Amino acid sequence: MKLFIKELFVGLLLFINADISFAQFESDYTPLTSSGSLPAEFITTAKEISKQEISDLGKVTDRSAKQQFIIANNYFLRDLLLSGNVLVNDPLSRYVNKVVDQLLKDQPALRQQLHVYVTRSGDVNAYAFDKGFIFVNVGLLAQLENESQLAFILAHEITHVIKKHSVNQYIENIRLENGTSSYERGSSEERNLARYRFSKEQESEADMEGLKLMKQTGYSIKAMGGAFDVLQYSYLPFELVDFRKNFFEDEYLNLPDTLYLKKSSEVKSNDDYDDTKSSHPNIRKRRGSIEPELKVNDESSRKKYLVSETEFKNVREMARFELCRVYLIERDYVNAVYASYILSEKYMNNLYLKKTISKALYNILVNKPSDHRSFTNTVSIGNGNISSKQYVVPDYMNIEGASQKLYYMLGNMTSTELNTVALSYTYKAYKQHAGDPVLSALTDSLFSVLVNSNNLFLRDFSSKSKAEIKKSDTTGKAALAEPDQEESKYTKIKKEQQKTEVETDDNFTKYAFVGLLKDEEFVNRYTKMARGLTQKPLIDEYTNSPKIKGKKKKKKNSVPFLGIDKVLFLDPFYMKVKNDHGTEYVKYYEIEEHQKILADIQKKCADKLKLEYSTVTTKDLSESDIERYNQNAVLNDWLGERFRHGDNNSELVTSSEYIKQLIKEAGTQYVAWSGVYDSKGKAHHCTYFFILMDLESGKLMKFETRYVRSNDNRDLITSFVYNSLMHVHKKPSL
Amino acid sequence: MLHSANGQTPGYMGKHLTIGYSNNFFPALIGPTAKSQDVGINATHSFNLEYTIKNRTNLCVSYQRLKTGVDFNYELSEEYVDQYGSYENALYRYRPKSRLPSQLISNNICLGLKFFNSGALAPVGKYRKFELVLLFPKLTYESNAFVAETYSYNYDTTYTLKKNIGTGEYSFKSFALTYTFGRQRVLFDRIVLDYGFQLGVHPIGMLSYINSDLEFTTSSNVGSYSRALTNQRLLRYESFNFHIGLGLLAF
Numbered sequence: 001m002k003l004f005i006k007e008l009f010v011g012l013l014l015f016i017n018a019d020i021s022f023a024q025f026e027s028d029y030t031p032l033t034s035s036g037s038l039p040a041e042f043i044t045t046a047k048e049i050s051k052q053e054i055s056d057l058g059k060v061t062d063r064s065a066k067q068q069f070i071i072a073n074n075y076f077l078r079d080l081l082l083s084g085n086v087l088v089n090d091p092l093s094r095y096v097n098k099v100v101d102q103l104l105k106d107q108p109a110l111r112q113q114l115h116v117y118v119t120r121s122g123d124v125n126a127y128a129f130d131k132g133f134i135f136v137n138v139g140l141l142a143q144l145e146n147e148s149q150l151a152f153i154l155a156h157e158i159t160h161v162i163k164k165h166s167v168n169q170y171i172e173n174i175r176l177e178n179g180t181s182s183y184e185r186g187s188s189e190e191r192n193l194a195r196y197r198f199s200k201e202q203e204s205e206a207d208m209e210g211l212k213l214m215k216q217t218g219y220s221i222k223a224m225g226g227a228f229d230v231l232q233y234s235y236l237p238f239e240l241v242d243f244r245k246n247f248f249e250d251e252y253l254n255l256p257d258t259l260y261l262k263k264s265s266e267v268k269s270n271d272d273y274d275d276t277k278s279s280h281p282n283i284r285k286r287r288g289s290i291e292p293e294l295k296v297n298d299e300s301s302r303k304k305y306l307v308s309e310t311e312f313k314n315v316r317e318m319a320r321f322e323l324c325r326v327y328l329i330e331r332d333y334v335n336a337v338y339a340s341y342i343l344s345e346k347y348m349n350n351l352y353l354k355k356t357i358s359k360a361l362y363n364i365l366v367n368k369p370s371d372h373r374s375f376t377n378t379v380s381i382g383n384g385n386i387s388s389k390q391y392v393v394p395d396y397m398n399i400e401g402a403s404q405k406l407y408y409m410l411g412n413m414t415s416t417e418l419n420t421v422a423l424s425y426t427y428k429a430y431k432q433h434a435g436d437p438v439l440s441a442l443t444d445s446l447f448s449v450l451v452n453s454n455n456l457f458l459r460d461f462s463s464k465s466k467a468e469i470k471k472s473d474t475t476g477k478a479a480l481a482e483p484d485q486e487e488s489k490y491t492k493i494k495k496e497q498q499k500t501e502v503e504t505d506d507n508f509t510k511y512a513f514v515g516l517l518k519d520e521e522f523v524n525r526y527t528k529m530a531r532g533l534t535q536k537p538l539i540d541e542y543t544n545s546p547k548i549k550g551k552k553k554k555k556k557n558s559v560p561f562l563g564i565d566k567v568l569f570l571d572p573f574y575m576k577v578k579n580d581h582g583t584e585y586v587k588y589y590e591i592e593e594h595q596k597i598l599a600d601i602q603k604k605c606a607d608k609l610k611l612e613y614s615t616v617t618t619k620d621l622s623e624s625d626i627e628r629y630n631q632n633a634v635l636n637d638w639l640g641e642r643f644r645h646g647d648n649n650s651e652l653v654t655s656s657e658y659i660k661q662l663i664k665e666a667g668t669q670y671v672a673w674s675g676v677y678d679s680k681g682k683a684h685h686c687t688y689f690f691i692l693m694d695l696e697s698g699k700l701m702k703f704e705t706r707y708v709r710s711n712d713n714r715d716l717i718t719s720f721v722y723n724s725l726m727h728v729h730k731k732p733s734l
Numbered sequence: 735m736l737h738s739a740n741g742q743t744p745g746y747m748g749k750h751l752t753i754g755y756s757n758n759f760f761p762a763l764i765g766p767t768a769k770s771q772d773v774g775i776n777a778t779h780s781f782n783l784e785y786t787i788k789n790r791t792n793l794c795v796s797y798q799r800l801k802t803g804v805d806f807n808y809e810l811s812e813e814y815v816d817q818y819g820s821y822e823n824a825l826y827r828y829r830p831k832s833r834l835p836s837q838l839i840s841n842n843i844c845l846g847l848k849f850f851n852s853g854a855l856a857p858v859g860k861y862r863k864f865e866l867v868l869l870f871p872k873l874t875y876e877s878n879a880f881v882a883e884t885y886s887y888n889y890d891t892t893y894t895l896k897k898n899i900g901t902g903e904y905s906f907k908s909f910a911l912t913y914t915f916g917r918q919r920v921l922f923d924r925i926v927l928d929y930g931f932q933l934g935v936h937p938i939g940m941l942s943y944i945n946s947d948l949e950f951t952t953s954s955n956v957g958s959y960s961r962a963l964t965n966q967r968l969l970r971y972e973s974f975n976f977h978i979g980l981g982l983l984a985f
Contacts, residue, residue: 709851715921719744719858
C-alpha cells in the first residue's frame, strides 16, 4: 500500500511537472529553423504574381488603386517571406495551422486559400494580407494563455482576409487624399482621423465576425475572452515573476541592498486609453462590444483546446525560448535577461538560457560608460563608418511589474559592478557546461573589459572573504595585546580602512571573486588577459588609441587592400524610387530586375579579379532549397544584429554561434553585401554601398558608400563594384 | 608613377588606358569654314589617349587637327600711285582661283587632366577636364590672288591692280586653355562614349582683339597680319565647342 501511494505520488508529481516543464528544454534549446519543402509563394517572383493578379482583376472600380495595391502588397510580402524571419514547417507554424484547420473545418475552400506562418518577432501581434497570408509573431504565442485565445486571434485575422480589409483601407486612403471619400474632406489632420476611424471600424468588424466564426467551432468562448487581456498587457513580459537578487549571488558575491528595489511598481495599464489616433479601438471598447455576444448556451461542451493542450504548452514554451533570442537580436537586453530568468526557474541547467543571460549582460556592460574611460560605438574602416545608437538600460521608473527590479539593478550598477557580476555568472556557467565555446569566449571578453576598460587587476580583488578578514583582525588584536609589539600609525590607518570596507556593502566587487580565485583556470585566464596575451584589448576597437610620444604616426592607406581570396555574396539590395512632386513611388517591377543585374555585375567583377565566391541567394529558390533558405535566415539575423551593435566584437552578436556551419560550408568567413538606392526627382541621385564583414570575428572589414548625381547606369555600378572587390581581393602592400 | 597608380586605382574593370577619337564641333557663326564663306560646322578631330592615374583622375594626351577658312577681305590696304602720279589707297581683296577662303590648318598637341565628379570612378561618370592646347597653326593662301580695283576720276575706267603679297604660307605657335564638362560612359564593358561641352580661352587671340591688330595693316607686315588673323580665328574656334567621342578600353 505504501509503495502504491509512493508510486502514485511520484506519478502525480511527474504529471504536474509534465504540465509545467518539458524535458526537451532541460539541458539546452536549439533555435527554430525551417524544414521540409518551400511553398510556392517563396519561389515565385513578385512580378510574376502581380502580373497574374492584375490580369485577373478584370474591369473593376478603382482598378488603378487596386493595381498599385497588388504590386506594393506582393513586393512587401515577398520581402517578408524571404527575410528569414518567417518559419516554414516548424513546430510552431504546424501547430498554428492545426488551429486554423479547426476553425475552418467546415470551409475547406477558404482554408485552402490561407497560408499561415509564424514570424520571429517579439511584438505581441498577428497580421493578415488580403491574399490569404496570416502571420503570427513568436511574441504573441509566448503570451497566450490557451488555444482558444489563439483561435480567436486567428479568426479575427481570417475575417480581415475574407473582408479584404487591407485593399479597402488602401483605396479609402487614396480616396481621402483625392477628396472622393465618403468620410471627411478636410485638412490633413482630419483626413488622418478619418483614416483611423475607418481602420477602427474594420477592426471591430473583424472582432465580431471572428467571434461568429469561433461560435461555429467547439472552442470555448469564455476562455477566448482573455485574448484582450493578452493584448492589454502585451507590453509586460510573458510572466510576472519576482526577480530575486540572489540569482546572481553566491557565497562571496553579495549584492548590496542599494541595488535592489524592495517593491516593484504595480501594473497600471489603462484599457480605456485615447484611441483617436490609433488603428485599433481601445481594449475597453473592443471588450465592451463583443462582451454581450460572448454568452453561448453550449459553453460547457466547448473546449479550451481542440488541437492539444500539451502541444499548445510546448509551442508556447518554444516561443518563450525563441523570444529570449529575439530580445537579444532586437537589443532588448534587460527583457532578454528577465525572460531567461523566468525560464531558468523551470530549467535551471539550460545552457541556452545561461548563454542568453551572459550575452545580454555583456551587451549591457559594453554599452555602459566605463568607470575609467568612455567610448562610443563608432567604427571607421576604409572610407566609411557605421555607428549605432548606444544601448542604455531603460529608466526603471517607466517599467511596470516585477521586472522593474531587474531594470533598477542593471541600470544602477556601475560598469565595474556589472562587469564583476557578469563575469562571475558567465564563468560559473562556463564551468558548469565545460567546453562551451561561446561561454568561454564571453569569459575572455569580460576579462578583457575588466582589465582594459575598468582597469581592474587580480590585486584589486580580495582572495579572503569578509568573514576571514574579520577573523584575522580579531587574531591581530589579540597579538597586539602582547606588550612587546608596537603598531605604526600607517598600519593603523590601513587596518582602519580595511575594517570600514569589510563592514560596508558598497564595495561588494572586491570580494566577488573570493570563490573563483581559488579556481586555477580563472586565475590563469585573468593573469593572461592582464598580460595582454589572450586577445587584443577589446576597448581598442572603438576608442582612439592614445598617442605615443616619440613615435611618428605611420601614414595610413586610406582604403586598405584586404587580400581576401573568397567571399560569400548575399542578395544585393536595390531600391528605385521616383519622386513626383514630393510623393515617392517605388518602381517595384524594376527592383527585381536590377537586383539580378547587380548580382551579375558582382559575379562578373569577381571573375575578372579571380576572386572566388559563393552565393547565398533567395532569388532562385526551388522547393528543395530549404537549406539555402535557412542559411539566408541565419545570415540575415547575424547581419541585422551586427549592424544594430555597430562595433567589432562577434561575442556581441547572438547569432555568431549558429554561423560557424555556414562558414564551413561556404569555405569563407567573409560575407559581402552591396546595394543601390536610385531616386529620380528633379535630378537623379544614386547611392551605392558595399559592406564586407568577417563572420568569424564580427569585424567590419570594409564599408564603402558612393553617392553620385546620376542615374544608376550599369557601367557606373560596375565601376563601383569592381573597385570594392578589388580592394577586397588585392593583397596589401607591405 | 603610372605603374604604382595602376596598382591603386580600379580603372574600369582593371582597364586604365582608353584610345579614342573625338570631335569638337560648333557652327561657324562668325568665320568661314574651310570650304565655304557660308555658315557651316567647324570641327576639330582629336585622337586621344587617356590613362587613369587616380580614382577620379585621367591623364589625357591628344593630337588634334583642325582645318578652317580665314577671311582676308577688307583688311589689307596699301597706298599706291595712280596714273596721275597721286597717291591713293587701294583695298586689296583676296580673290583666289580656288574660290576658297585662305586655309588655316592647325596640328595641336593637348595635355590635360580629367577630374571625375565626387563619388564617381574614372573613367565613368560626369567630369571636368582642363587642357593645355599647344597650337601649331599654318595659314596658307594664294599669294598672287590679291586684287584691288580703282576707278578713274570720272568713274568711267576701272583699273584692276594685282599684287603678290607675302609668301603664301605662314606658320605660328600658339596655345589655348580649355575647360570641358562632360560625361563618359562605358558601353559593353569596352567602348567609351564621351560627350560634353568645351569652353576655351586663346589668350593671344584675345590680346589680338584688344590691340586691334588687324587695323591699318599693310603688305609689308602681312606676316603679323596673318598671325593676328589666325589667332583671332583660333580664338573663335576654341571658344565654344560641343564634344563627342568614342574610345576603346585597351588595357
